[in-house]
Amino acid sequence: MKLAVISCIHGNYEALNAVLSDIDAHKADQIYCLGDLVGYGPQPNAVVELVRSLDIPTCQGCWDEDIVEGLNACDCSYPSQLAEKRGHLAHEWTNQAIHPEVREYLASLPMTLRQDNLCFVHGSPNSQHEYLLPTMDGFAALERVLAAEADVLFCGHTHIPYLRELENGTLSVKVQQPGQSETQHQFTAPLKRIINAGSVGEPRHGRPNATYVLYDTDSTQVTLREVPYDYQKTCAAIIEQGLPPIFAWRLARGMEFAERAEDAGHVCER
Amino acid sequence: MPHLIAISGPSGSGKTTWISQFLKDQSTPQFYVCPGLGEISVDLARIGYRFPWVQVVTEAQLKAVLADLPEQATVYFEWGFHLDLGSPFLAGLGCERVAVLPPDLTESDWHTWADQVVVGNAVAAPANGRLPEIWCTPLTGQVFDPPSLDALLIELTGGAYGQVCRMKGIFEMPNGHAFYVDFVEGLPGMEYTELNIPPWLEGRPRRFSGIEVVGWELEREAIAQTLLDSCLSDAALTQYHQHYQALDPTVDSLEEALLV
Numbered sequence: 001m002k003l004a005v006i007s008c009i010h011g012n013y014e015a016l017n018a019v020l021s022d023i024d025a026h027k028a029d030q031i032y033c034l035g036d037l038v039g040y041g042p043q044p045n046a047v048v049e050l051v052r053s054l055d056i057p058t059c060q061g062c063w064d065e066d067i068v069e070g071l072n073a074c075d076c077s078y079p080s081q082l083a084e085k086r087g088h089l090a091h092e093w094t095n096q097a098i099h100p101e102v103r104e105y106l107a108s109l110p111m112t113l114r115q116d117n118l119c120f121v122h123g124s125p126n127s128q129h130e131y132l133l134p135t136m137d138g139f140a141a142l143e144r145v146l147a148a149e150a151d152v153l154f155c156g157h158t159h160i161p162y163l164r165e166l167e168n169g170t171l172s173v174k175v176q177q178p179g180q181s182e183t184q185h186q187f188t189a190p191l192k193r194i195i196n197a198g199s200v201g202e203p204r205h206g207r208p209n210a211t212y213v214l215y216d217t218d219s220t221q222v223t224l225r226e227v228p229y230d231y232q233k234t235c236a237a238i239i240e241q242g243l244p245p246i247f248a249w250r251l252a253r254g255m256e257f258a259e260r261a262e263d264a265g266h267v268c269e270r
Numbered sequence: 271m272p273h274l275i276a277i278s279g280p281s282g283s284g285k286t287t288w289i290s291q292f293l294k295d296q297s298t299p300q301f302y303v304c305p306g307l308g309e310i311s312v313d314l315a316r317i318g319y320r321f322p323w324v325q326v327v328t329e330a331q332l333k334a335v336l337a338d339l340p341e342q343a344t345v346y347f348e349w350g351f352h353l354d355l356g357s358p359f360l361a362g363l364g365c366e367r368v369a370v371l372p373p374d375l376t377e378s379d380w381h382t383w384a385d386q387v388v389v390g391n392a393v394a395a396p397a398n399g400r401l402p403e404i405w406c407t408p409l410t411g412q413v414f415d416p417p418s419l420d421a422l423l424i425e426l427t428g429g430a431y432g433q434v435c436r437m438k439g440i441f442e443m444p445n446g447h448a449f450y451v452d453f454v455e456g457l458p459g460m461e462y463t464e465l466n467i468p469p470w471l472e473g474r475p476r477r478f479s480g481i482e483v484v485g486w487e488l489e490r491e492a493i494a495q496t497l498l499d500s501c502l503s504d505a506a507l508t509q510y511h512q513h514y515q516a517l518d519p520t521v522d523s524l525e526e527a528l529l530v
Binding site for chain 2: 079080081082083085245246249250253
């Protein structure tokens with residue numbers, strides 16, 4: 001079975017359309033979406049309506065959550081004061097633009113999705129706000145996959161696609177109980193994988209192209225796809241909708257609207 | 271007799287760098303003048319910070335200083351690209367004329383004007399003779415959130431707010447230090463130099479900082495707004511200062527302090 005996994009569309013309808021055409025051309029049997037349908041981009045309602053109309057199983061992203069529950073992330077979610085101000089502007093705009101039924105739909109999204117030994121999350125199994133970076137400590141990365149009770153963990157949120165293989169992970173635990181001698185336990189985990197789908201609508205890999213992932217459940221083959229699209233149309237829509245023009249400039253350069261926080265492992269205390 | 275030298279050339283060609291090599295000499299009185307950018311400018315302040323023995327002369331002081339120059343004095347006039355080479359004031363000074371020019375520029379008004387041509391940075395000559403505009407603003411008292419300043423400078427020099435061929439500035443940081451930042455289109459990277467001045471960790475700095483941007487179709491309002499959005503509030507600045515004051519004053523940076 002061939003799966004297509006998309007993430008972080010951020011209200012970019014043109015990019016989503018191009019990716020869906022590419023998925024169609026590759027004859028994927030099933031699409032999963034890892035959230036962040038809205039935020040920063042100019043077409044949040046159109047994106048949600050398209051995802052809903054195609055009945056794509058979708059989990060909730062951090063931006064989807066913020067639109068439902070209100071912006072309550074702490075300021076350390078942003079790498080800079082400037083990014084925070086821009087993030088707030090984007091949130092206010094999206095909050096005004098979003099239709100009630102779209103907000104209801106975003107509120108109904110689950111945190112995780114599953115299919116056999118596969119788990120789909122936005123950030124990590126712990127939180128939509130946690131970044132699973134490719135450089136994350138191996139032990140912590142393995143813990144996240146084990147916590148999801150999966151062999152393959154699909155995530156997004158970082159906006160940079162990657163495949164990470166955690167081979168033959170071994171955990172050693174020493175237990176010292178009162179009145180008893182210390183005992184050592186070892187657990188061996190088989191091959192686990194983290195697959196980051198990148199971002200459809202807000203790439204951060206230095207090019208404006210959308211990215212997503214194809215996964216073959218039979219061969220376990222992973223294909224990271226990069227799809228060119230008419231990003232100038234999205235840039236024009238950003239300006240037309242009254243969003244900050246700097247969003248268009250950054251989108252055209254694959255720079256993302258507001259880059260991730262410096263301490264990417266940080267999870268906001270709400 | 272005092273020695274007067276006027277130095278001109280396109281933006282980014284290396285005029286200040288050429289002058290700086292002579293300002294290191296402390297054996298005779300040295301004066302630096304950079305007219306046309308108001309009472310204080312990034313270059314004036316930077317020369318003053320870098321060479322404290324050099325007398326930087328503002329436009330208001332110029333007449334009096336020229337009337338009373340010591341015999342051994344050397345006066346450097348940095349004559350910006352935007353100033354008229356045929357200025358009666360310049361002609362009346364009777365100074366030596368040096369043009370710092372890019373290697374590819376073989377014919378120009380600077381060649382006609384200069385007594386001596388020095389080969390400088392390989393900056394592009396203005397296309398069709400279309401001179402760029404200059405936008406500058408003082409930032410005295412403002413302290414920047416460092417990652418915001420980074421993002422702003424990347425956007426500014428990358429063309430987000432108009433085509434920028436030159437940008438230089440002095441920026442205050444929350445750890446009390448100040449940096450000189452220099453960008454020249456066509457040269458690799460951006461130069462960051464920490465200024466050798468005492469850290470300012472009590473309130474808002476009362477010393478000059480500012481920015482000068484040279485380019486075409488500059489979106490001045492957007493630049494100004496982004497600069498403001500990148501500056502720290504009073505509360506944030508106080509918090510930073512309390513943090514740095516609590517560190518060992520003999521340790522220069524937070525990173526070093528944490529390693530002690």
